[in-house]
Amino acid sequence: MLKLLFAGSPEVAVPALKTLATDKDHFDVVxxxxxxxAPTGRGRRLVANPVKKTALELGIPVIESDPAAPEFVDELKAIGAEAAAVVAYGKILKQRVLDALPLGWYNLHFSLLPQxxxxxxxxxxxxxxxxxxGATVFRITRQMDAGPILAQSTVEIGAHETSGELLMRLAEDGSHVLAAALEAMAEGRIAPVEQQPGAFEVAAKISVEDAHIRFDxxxxxxDRQIRACTPNPGAWCELYAEGGAEGADPIxxxxxEARPVVPSEQPHAPTDLKPGELxxxxxNVxxxxxxxxLELLQVKAQGKKAMRAADWARGxxxxxxARLA
Known part of the structure; x- marks a missing residue:
């Protein structure tokens, strides 16, 4: 049985934690x-993240120490883990930390690396x-997401799938890929493969400004921009109720949610709209x-609740x- 440390924080890491923690035949999540x-909401009340909540429910000890702290390696060795499974932990690990576990650290990454x-x-x-x-399981090295690969799985991206929907689907599928890869690694049945060299796209973090929708x-x-930014950081634009009249502040x-209009399937949709024109x-909107x-299906106006776009437009x-920019 492989003694594991699990490292992660957000909701997307929970399926992997549950899969590993409940497989008592192969893993002991120590x-x-x-x-x-982190402080959350108007009252800035401290709230535990989803992984911590799940760990406490499963009765697993929780460590919230900073891996950069000098004493962290001693704390790590004291728990007796042989390897670590990492899913969206969100911190860079120094080489001395990577070297502290005899069988290494393994990350579940939601792409087909090296892309x-x-x-x-x-x-x-x-x-x-x-x-x-898809999802990739690789051994963590000092280079970003560049370590040797243990396993990969591939999925098709749905035509109308948002990043949030796809991420949770990959989290569920990837949890089983991670478990199988770690089991095979511990039993010596898998040989990690170095990643293919070359120039590949880097997945830079998406900022709020990046999520400002372009209609030109x-x-x-x-459509891709909106789906990529949903739910985080959230696709947005500015409504000029009077077409951008001088002195009028946008909302x-x-x-x-939105859908590209297919003229052959929606003959009643307008065909003469300029970019941003509503x-x-x-x-329909x-x-x-x-x-x-582009047909708007669900929107949330400034200071309002989320609603169907047609209901919002009537109100x-x-x-x-009126135009969007």
Whole structure:
């Protein structure tokens, strides 16, 4: 039985923790390393992250120490782990920490490495229009996401799938790939393969400004941007209720769900919209792009709750000059 340390923090790491912790025939998760409680909400109350909550429910000891601290290696050796499984932990590990466990540290990364190394592989894959992605288990080295690969799985990206939906699907599938890879590693049945050299796209973190929707691009590009930024950091734009009249302040509008218009399937949709121009019907709201319109399905206006776009448009009483930018 492999004695494991599990390192992770957000919801996407929970499936892997549960899979490993409940496989008592192959793994003994001796401790969970996670980020300290963070202040949340208006009251800034300290709240445990999803991995810590799950660990406590499973009765697994929790470590919230900083891996950069000089005493961390001694703390690590004291728990008796042979290897570590890492899923979205969010901290860089120094070489002395990587060397502290005899069988090494192994990361579950949500891309088909070496493509999309970095912080936002799922978001960047959707934004780039990739048709396939997957999960990779590799041994952690000092270079970012560049260690030798133990196992990979491949999935198709859904035509309307958001990054949040795809990430949770990969988290579930990847948890089993991680367990199988670690089991095979511990039993000496797997030989890690070095990653292919070359120039590959890096999955840089997506900022709030990156999520500002562009409508001066083809509709497929606007759709990819919205899906890539949903739910985090959240795709948004600015509503100019009077078309951008001087002195009128725009309102922030978050687009939670949208679909590219296929003219052959939606003959009633307008075909004459300019980029950013809005058109609202009884049941539909469209916005122009550089090609076909984009239909808004669910939105959240500044200071309002999320709602169907048609309901929002009726309440907003949009003028004929209203536009998004």
């Amino acid at each position: 401790a969970v390393l996670t980020r300290p409680d 999309w190394r970095g912080a936002a592989p799922v978001q960047r894959a959707i934004w780039a229009g990739d048709e396939l992605t 691009v083809p509709v497929f590009a606007a 922030t509008l978050h687009v939670l 058109r609202a019907g009884k049941r 469209w916005v122009g792009t550089a090609t076909d319109p 907003a009483r949009l003028s004929a000059e």
